[in-house]
Amino acid sequence: MxxxxxxxxxxxxxxxxxxxxxxxxxxxxxxxxxxxxxxxxxxxxxxxxxxxxxxxxxxxxxxxxxxxxxxxxAGRIQDQGVCYTLKVKTKQDLDREVVKSDGATTKIPELDFEIPPFTQKGALSTIEGLIDRAAAGLEQDQPLRRATDPEVADKIEEFIQKLKTLKEVESEFTLVIEDPSGNSFIENPIAPQKDEALTVTTFTRTMQQDMQLGLRADDDLDEEPAGNDIETMKDEVLAFNTNCPECNAPARTNMKIVEIPHFKEVIIMATNCDSCGHRTNEVKSGGATEAMGTRITLHVTDPSDMTRDVLKSETCALSIPELEFELGMAAVGGKFTTLEGLLKDIKDLIVSKNPFTCGDSSSSDRVQKLQAFGEKIDKIMAGEMDIHFILDDPTGNSYMQNVYAPDPDPEITIEKYTRTFEQNEELGLNDMKTEGYENEK
CATH class of the missing domain: 2.20.25.420 (ZPR1, zinc finger domain)
Structure with a gap:
């Protein structure tokens, strides 16, 4: 700024x-x-x-x-909210670092315990620190409760002891941090490998959450978004004013609808900041969510595979089984690039831009593991490793170029699958109704 x-x-x-x-x-x-x-x-x-x-x-x-x-x-509010669900199994899990914003909701389902948003200030702490802070907040008014309502004070004291017992990790418990602003974080200590105890999901904010964050006025509840005719926008480059995600200075975003051969239409958005020189681009699907999810597996056998075009939607997860690596949806956003460009983005995200590889948060073992992972990515891009690259998109809006098109590609396997209830819930499809409105009053 x-x-x-x-x-x-x-x-x-x-x-x-x-x-x-x-x-x-x-x-x-x-x-x-x-x-x-x-x-x-x-x-x-x-x-x-x-x-x-x-x-x-x-x-x-x-x-x-x-x-x-x-x-x-002091940064911008993210495009989507984020929800972290951690299964705390050992005392080492209590040392995980946590960034919790003001608007985040903290829950421990086993105790039916919840800290509502905007009731605590933002904090950079650990899991143990969050528990201590919650217990200290409950203890603050205990002297007054004991004088006015001893029965309530005894019940709260009993609950405080349950909170403190969690730090002994005698049994597994769950910690959930749900942040509509997308600015909270729970550390993955074994990055870049997948953390089986930690689940990260993104979600679209509701109108009420937008109002809580100051993104909407109270009178926006009765407004309806105006529709756009995509056909009339194909030959246009639309531009609108925004703020740079790095320095927050006024910037300009360009948007264009592009048709990918043998696939579908996508929307490419690019932002360029004249103040700090930051550039970013993002790709979003221009069509509807497909009836089935798509899993695309590419067997990388030759350096020429690095030049294949790849469309990764914001809902697509990535995995490389040979490296025991899996990257959740929205981690690198929507991208329309080459396979080599996508691998470079993954390396930058895991190795170069990892906030827990420097300062007090870093450890030699973790840095060495991340450096070794980066070296393996370099070998893949150089054609020195034979791997399988998997795009798993429950919306069916991701794409891998078939260099033999319109004939089948022997190195690509495309599987269609039915989404689970949990996937539909995460995408907001379970409560979406698009038919039968003409019969409703």
């Missing part, structure tokens, strides 16, 4: 890398919420490497010694 003066000149970036000196810390005198006297709030606008810009605030009161710290995301 940059400062723009009244004469239109872009000033120095507000968010700086962490340094040893304290020149970047802003100090503000503010009222203590405990004793109502004045204390000091310190603000640090900084960047977490390979993650995003954040605001770290710390309050301390010299009068009553009360202190408080919190972290807030």
């Amino acid at each position: 940059s400062v723009i003066t009244e004469d239109g000149v872009r000033g120095e970036n507000l968010f700086r890398d962490i340094s040893a000196d304290g020149d970047d810390i802003t100090q503000i005198e503010s009222m203590c919420m405990n004793c109502h006297l004045n204390g000091m709030t310190r603000l640090l606008l900084t960047k977490i490497p390979f993650f995003k810009e954040v605001i770290v605030s710390s309050f301390n009161c010299d009068n009553c010694s009360w202190s408080n710290t919190e972290i807030q995301s």
